[in-house]
Amino acid sequence: MHDSDQEREQALLAAAALGSLDPADLAALDQLLTSSPAARAELQQLRETVALLPYAAPPVSPPQRVRAQLMARIAADQAQRARGASPNPTRRAGWLVPAALTALAVVMVFLGSLTLSLQSQVAALTATNQQLLAAVRDLRQAVTDSEAQQAQLAAQLARSEQQIARLNEQIEHERLLVSFVSAPGVATRELLPTRADLTARGEMYMYPGEAQAVVVFSGLPQLQPDRVYRFWLSDGVQRIAAGTFHVDATGLATLVVTAPREVNAYTEVMVTVEPTDAAAPGEVEVILTGTL
Numbered sequence: 001m002h003d004s005d006q007e008r009e010q011a012l013l014a015a016a017a018l019g020s021l022d023p024a025d026l027a028a029l030d031q032l033l034t035s036s037p038a039a040r041a042e043l044q045q046l047r048e049t050v051a052l053l054p055y056a057a058p059p060v061s062p063p064q065r066v067r068a069q070l071m072a073r074i075a076a077d078q079a080q081r082a083r084g085a086s087p088n089p090t091r092r093a094g095w096l097v098p099a100a101l102t103a104l105a106v107v108m109v110f111l112g113s114l115t116l117s118l119q120s121q122v123a124a125l126t127a128t129n130q131q132l133l134a135a136v137r138d139l140r141q142a143v144t145d146s147e148a149q150q151a152q153l154a155a156q157l158a159r160s161e162q163q164i165a166r167l168n169e170q171i172e173h174e175r176l177l178v179s180f181v182s183a184p185g186v187a188t189r190e191l192l193p194t195r196a197d198l199t200a201r202g203e204m205y206m207y208p209g210e211a212q213a214v215v216v217f218s219g220l221p222q223l224q225p226d227r228v229y230r231f232w233l234s235d236g237v238q239r240i241a242a243g244t245f246h247v248d249a250t251g252l253a254t255l256v257v258t259a260p261r262e263v264n265a266y267t268e269v270m271v272t273v274e275p276t277d278a279a280a281p282g283e284v285e286v287i288l289t290g291t292l
Helices: 003-018 023-035 037-056 064-082 089-182
Strands: 187-193 201-206 212-218 227-234 239-245 253-258 268-275 285-291
Touching: 003 023, 003 037, 023 037, 187 268, 201 285, 227 253, 239 253
Parallel strands: none
Antiparallel strands: 187 201, 187 285, 201 212, 212 253, 227 239, 227 268, 268 285
C-alpha cells in the first residue's frame, strides 16, 4: 500500500470518527471497512476517543470570527450540494488529510489533559481516604479509652460499695457495743490473765436471760497470721466455742457473743490462743479466764 493510499485511509477513518464525511466518501469508507478488519478496529478506537472529548475540558464559546467562518463554510457546502456539484476527490482527499491529522492532534491533547485531570482527582480521593482512615482509627481509640475508663470507674465503684458495706457493719457493731455497755441493768464480768507476765484483761457486758453479750479486751499482744484468739463458754459440763477475734496494734478488740441459750446459764468463760484452723495441730493456751 502506497503512503498516499494509507494517508487517504487515515483521513477517511478520522473524518468518519469526527462525523465529517461527505456522502460521496461514504462508499469509499464502506469498502475500506469491509475489506480491512484493522481499519474497523482503528475506527472503533477513534470513535471511543472522540466520545471522551466532551468530558476532557469545560465548554468554551468559540470566538465570533471563527463562528462566522464556520457558518459561511456550512452555507457554501449546502449551496454546492443544491447545485448538484460533485467535489473533486483529489482535492477533497488533500483537504481531509491535514484536517484529520489536526483532529487527531486535538484528540491527543485533550486525552493528555483528561489523563492529568483524572490523576489529580485520584490523588485527591486517595488523600481524603487516608484522612478518613485516620479519623476512624482515632475514633476507635477514643472508644477503647472510654471503655477502659468505664471499667476503672466500675471497679472503683465496686470498691467504694464494699467499703460502705464494711463501714455500715462497723457502725452497727459499734451501736450494739454502745447499747450493751451504756444500757441500765447491764451486768459486767471481768476476765483476768492466767500468767503473771500478761497485763491483758477483758470486760464482759451481759443481760440476765439474754443470749447475747459483748466482751471488750485490752492489752492483748498481736498474734502470728496462723494463730487466733478464741472465746469459750463453759457450764461445767461442756465447753462451747463462741467466736474468734484479732486485736489491733494497740492490743484492743471487741467481740459480740451469741450463745445457744442465755449467757448467765454458763459458769465460766475463757480466751485461748490456738491455730487459725481448728483442725490443724498446734498448742492451745488459755490466757484469760472469768466466772459468771
